[in-house]
Amino acid sequence: MDAESLLLSLELASGSGQGLSPDRRASLLTSLTLVKRDYRYDRVLFWGRILGLVADYYIAQGLSEDQLAPRKTLYSLNCMEWSLLPPATEEMVVQTSVLKGRFMGDPSHEYEHTELQKMSEGEKVFEEEVVVQIKEETRLVSVIDQIDKAVAVIPRGALFKTPFGPIHVNRTFEGLSLSEAKKLSSYFHFKEPVELKNKTLLEKADLDPSLDFMDPLEHDIPKGSWSIQMERGNALVVLRSLLWPGLTFFHAPRTKNYGYIYVGTGEKNIDLPFML
Amino acid sequence: MEDLTSPKQDKKNQELGEARRPWEEIAASSQDPKSGLSEPLEPEQWLETGPQPRSGPPQSPQSRASPPLDDVTGPGAPSPPSPAPEASFIPSTLALARQQLAAPWQSDRTTDVNPKAETPHSHRLEQSSDQGKSTAPQTCQSEGDIFQQSQQTERHLYGPEDVSNNNSKQKELRFNIFQEEDSNSNYELDHTESGVSEGAPSPLEIAIQSAKAYLLKTSSKSGLNLYDHLSDMLTKVLDERPENAVDIIESISQDVKMAHFRKKLDTLQNENEMLPIYETAEKQKALFLQGNLEGVDQELEDEIAENSLPNVMESAFYFEQAGVGLGTDETYRIFLALKQLTDTHPIQRCRFWGKILGLEMNYIVAEVEFREGEDEEDVEDEDVTEERDDGDSDAEENDEDELPRTFYKTPQVIPKEENRTGANKYVYFVCNEPGGTWVKLPPVTPAQIVTARKIKKFFTGRLETPIVSYPPFPGNESNYLRAQIARISAGTHVSPLGFYQFGEEEGEEEEEVEGRRDSFEENPDFEGIQVIDLVESLSNWVHHVQHILPQGRCNWFNPIQKSEEEEEEEDEEKEEEKEEPEYMEQEVGPPLLTPISEDLEIQNMPPWTTRLSSTLIPQYAIAILRSNLWPGAYAFSNGKDSALTGWASSMEQ
Numbered sequence: 001m002d003a004e005s006l007l008l009s010l011e012l013a014s015g016s017g018q019g020l021s022p023d024r025r026a027s028l029l030t031s032l033t034l035v036k037r038d039y040r041y042d043r044v045l046f047w048g049r050i051l052g053l054v055a056d057y058y059i060a061q062g063l064s065e066d067q068l069a070p071r072k073t074l075y076s077l078n079c080m081e082w083s084l085l086p087p088a089t090e091e092m093v094v095q096t097s098v099l100k101g102r103f104m105g106d107p108s109h110e111y112e113h114t115e116l117q118k119m120s121e122g123e124k125v126f127e128e129e130v131v132v133q134i135k136e137e138t139r140l141v142s143v144i145d146q147i148d149k150a151v152a153v154i155p156r157g158a159l160f161k162t163p164f165g166p167i168h169v170n171r172t173f174e175g176l177s178l179s180e181a182k183k184l185s186s187y188f189h190f191k192e193p194v195e196l197k198n199k200t201l202l203e204k205a206d207l208d209p210s211l212d213f214m215d216p217l218e219h220d221i222p223k224g225s226w227s228i229q230m231e232r233g234n235a236l237v238v239l240r241s242l243l244w245p246g247l248t249f250f251h252a253p254r255t256k257n258y259g260y261i262y263v264g265t266g267e268k269n270i271d272l273p274f275m276l
Numbered sequence: 277m278e279d280l281t282s283p284k285q286d287k288k289n290q291e292l293g294e295a296r297r298p299w300e301e302i303a304a305s306s307q308d309p310k311s312g313l314s315e316p317l318e319p320e321q322w323l324e325t326g327p328q329p330r331s332g333p334p335q336s337p338q339s340r341a342s343p344p345l346d347d348v349t350g351p352g353a354p355s356p357p358s359p360a361p362e363a364s365f366i367p368s369t370l371a372l373a374r375q376q377l378a379a380p381w382q383s384d385r386t387t388d389v390n391p392k393a394e395t396p397h398s399h400r401l402e403q404s405s406d407q408g409k410s411t412a413p414q415t416c417q418s419e420g421d422i423f424q425q426s427q428q429t430e431r432h433l434y435g436p437e438d439v440s441n442n443n444s445k446q447k448e449l450r451f452n453i454f455q456e457e458d459s460n461s462n463y464e465l466d467h468t469e470s471g472v473s474e475g476a477p478s479p480l481e482i483a484i485q486s487a488k489a490y491l492l493k494t495s496s497k498s499g500l501n502l503y504d505h506l507s508d509m510l511t512k513v514l515d516e517r518p519e520n521a522v523d524i525i526e527s528i529s530q531d532v533k534m535a536h537f538r539k540k541l542d543t544l545q546n547e548n549e550m551l552p553i554y555e556t557a558e559k560q561k562a563l564f565l566q567g568n569l570e571g572v573d574q575e576l577e578d579e580i581a582e583n584s585l586p587n588v589m590e591s592a593f594y595f596e597q598a599g600v601g602l603g604t605d606e607t608y609r610i611f612l613a614l615k616q617l618t619d620t621h622p623i624q625r626c627r628f629w630g631k632i633l634g635l636e637m638n639y640i641v642a643e644v645e646f647r648e649g650e651d652e653e654d655v656e657d658e659d660v661t662e663e664r665d666d667g668d669s670d671a672e673e674n675d676e677d678e679l680p681r682t683f684y685k686t687p688q689v690i691p692k693e694e695n696r697t698g699a700n701k702y703v704y705f706v707c708n709e710p711g712g713t714w715v716k717l718p719p720v721t722p723a724q725i726v727t728a729r730k731i732k733k734f735f736t737g738r739l740e741t742p743i744v745s746y747p748p749f750p751g752n753e754s755n756y757l758r759a760q761i762a763r764i765s766a767g768t769h770v771s772p773l774g775f776y777q778f779g780e781e782e783g784e785e786e787e788e789v790e791g792r793r794d795s796f797e798e799n800p801d802f803e804g805i806q807v808i809d810l811v812e813s814l815s816n817w818v819h820h821v822q823h824i825l826p827q828g829r830c831n832w833f834n835p836i837q838k839s840e841e842e843e844e845e846e847d848e849e850k851e852e853e854k855e856e857p858e859y860m861e862q863e864v865g866p867p868l869l870t871p872i873s874e875d876l877e878i879q880n881m882p883p884w885t886t887r888l889s890s891t892l893i894p895q896y897a898i899a900i901l902r903s904n905l906w907p908g909a910y911a912f913s914n915g916k917d918s919a920l921t922g923w924a925s926s927m928e929q
Contacts, residue, residue, distance in 0.1 A: 014601060014606070015602065015606070015638075017601070017633075017908065018600060018908075019600070019601055021596060021597050021599040022597070024599065049599075051885075053881065053904070054885075101881060102904065224635075227635040229637065229638070242635075264907070265907060271732055
């Protein structure tokens with residue numbers, strides 16, 4: 001959610017039950033403006049909170065002019081001092097996919113994971129158990145990256161693409177209409193499109209290239225991994241991801257308010273297909 | 277600028293006046309110097325129409341208005357003698373108005389009327405000085421002249437305005453006023469009336485009416501008429517006061533025309549979509565209004581005495597410190613909904629248990645304890661006994677038919693616990709939204725709990741949904757919900773050590789030590805534990821809900837006894853075939869009020885996480901306990917006060 005409308009966004013997202021305590025809210029308001037100034041970001045988003053055993057991580061992301069460019073991620077333990085996280089790489093994701101369980105809450109904590117690796121000495125090939133140490137920071141980076149790629153949501157029309165490439169915030173976005181707000185196809189993944197190229201020309205003909213340049217949520221696998229609900233009558237639409245429980249996206253139709261926040265343990269819900 | 281607007285306002289006001297004749301408003305506002313802009317002209321024309329007995333309608337409003345205006349007239353001194361800049365035009369006209377009013381219709385402007393387009397101001401001033409003599413305006417003509425003058429000045433100031441505008445305005449004024457035109461007028465368009473002499477009102481009237489009728493004629497293409505369009509346009513301009521309005525007047529006109537169409541479409545679309553919002557709002561309004569039932573003092577006292585409703589807002593405040601919460605207004609609505617629940621049902625104690633998220637709708641759960649003897653008996657009890665009877669009768673039939681009998685004896689159905697004991701100690705009500713109806717959940721059976729442990733399903737939000745799973749769940753979503761609630765309560769409802777203590781024991785019996793202590797009460801001597809201690813050590817917290825045994829009950833039920841009875845009824849053959857071990861170990865669970873440090877670890881993870889709510893201000897911080905087994909279950913305590921517990925939200929495991 002945008003750091004500028006933090007209070008309103010927290011209020012709207014409070015239906016999920018997880019929010020922020022007043023002192024965290026107050027410290028966020030101050031520190032995020034400072035972050036924006038120091039790092040010279042165009043927009044700062046408060047991404048959410050990952051619950052750990054000892055402490056929680058508060059995550060923020062900074063965006064540059066081009067909204068789809070890779071975002072810089074920062075984390076903090078007390079909502080005051082922010083540290084930049086390295087960008088995620090494929091290797092990191094693979095490495096940390098073996099880690100299960102909750103986050104500790106200590107960024108320097110090292111997980112030990114024993115692997116069987118084939119070592120060759122001369123002519124013999126044998127397997128040896130190697131203990132690999134993975135830092136929690138790495139795990140944090142990859143989890144945030146996975147969540148972003150999987151479930152970060154933006155409504156259709158909030159961003160638009162210029163012919164030159166960069167993607168800008170659409171200042172004339174007045175919100176989705178009520179009928180559009182109830183459909184999953186009006187929400188996009190906030191990342192570079194993957195499925196778009198695979199669409200047939202016939203489907204592409206109906207799309208507007210300046211607005212429909214990201215993947216919609218409609219065809220997510222498994223089907224039904226999004227729960228879409230209207231709260232307060234029709235005044236607020238809330239999408240909750242069932243794949244990464246804890247991610248809440250909210251939007252007040254016909255207004256410019258929208259945002260998403262993740263408050264959870266950072267674990268993917270692998271049992272999803274059984275739970276539906 | 278002001279002058280430009282004043283004639284416009286004039287026109288606008290006149291148009292309004294035509295419809296409603298808000299003379300009183302003008303009168304009332306005339307006291308306010310700010311509205312002085314419109315005043316000078318209004319009262320003038322108003323005055324002009326005043327004394328004329330010609331028109332009935334204008335008469336009465338004015339007579340009404342005149343007395344108040346009389347008050348207005350202060351020192352009807354002539355306006356500042358300095359002629360001139362347009363700014364003084366207004367005060368002068370205001371003063372003029374005042375004077376006119378003060379002097380009820382006794383002015384002899386007739387002589388001085390010399391309308392000249394060039395020096396309107398000085399004329400006015402002269403006239404005003406004349407009126408200092410305070411004579412009522414006797415003839416319409418004089419006022420008409422003044423009015424003409426003002427109009428001329430307006431036109432003068434207007435400059436290159438739309439002729440049609442001017443024209444229509446003129447017509448408006450004339451229509452209201454029934455004045456003769458000044459012979460000196462320089463009007464361009466069909467001011468045929470201008471030539472009309474003073475003494476011939478009827479052709480003038482007719483001309484005015486026909487002019488207005490022409491303006492009101494509806495266009496065949498668009499359904500608008502010029503009259504309304506001009507009035508809308510000028511209203512818009514006067515409301516918005518744009519810069520250089522005269523330059524953008526065409527686009528303003530277009531905007532106004534466009535606005536007409538947009539409006540009609542919108543009303544059609546909005547209807548359907550806005551309905552649910554209004555419905556919800558209506559329902560919730562009912563919540564707020566319920567307090568106004570036959571609110572007599574007596575009832576209030578009763579309510580306060582019974583005190584079955586918890587202070588939800590207070591606990592919400594503490595939970596908010598932990599970062600857990602539903603938002604203040606939603607919590608308040610839940611509070612009201614709980615109150616509604618306690619009003620409609622005979623409830624001893626009630627507590628907000630939490631909110632469970634579902635796919636389509638969410639559940640708000642309230643934990644309730646009925647008053648003694650107020651329980652509604654369930655029909656389910658009978659069903660269970662019937663089933664067992666059927667089982668027995670089937671067995672007997674099998675004997676008669678001599679079919680190969682199966683060796684399989686269905687495991688005995690473990691009876692559910694009685695109400696008010698064990699897992700059914702509390703009754704739970706759910707509703708989908710605050711303001712919705714509360715539905716009572718059925719009591720839970722051990723079989724349901726056992727199966728619920730094995731499956732993991734999302735809630736849809738509708739209580740009748742069947743649960744399709746393996747192993748098959750006996751029941752629908754309401755049963756599954758109840759089973760989950762029971763499990764969560766048993767696993768996560770904790771309180772600080774010493775807060776609750778056991779009631780007086782009626783005698784320890786060796787046989788039934790375990791699980792027997794199922795009643796507790798608040799410890800009046802509880803002194804509170806330091807927050808720091810609560811955070812550091814888990815042994816300071818204890819469960820105050822009975823643990824549910826693997827059997828699915830809190831109190832061990834030994835199925836062997838029953839089976840012994842059955843054995844006696846059956847043939848001896850059957851006895852021999854039974855090879856099952858008859859001795860089943862009694863299942864043992866941690867007794868009530870065990871510290872949570874004894875809880876098992878989950879995957880090398882401690883079962884609870886403790887936190888202080890705020891590290892910055894530790895003296896007022898509260899201790900927060902978060903369950904790692906059930907994500908979303910929180911407990912807090914601030915050392916002294918009662919520990920309020922449990923809040924299971926989200927999709928729990």
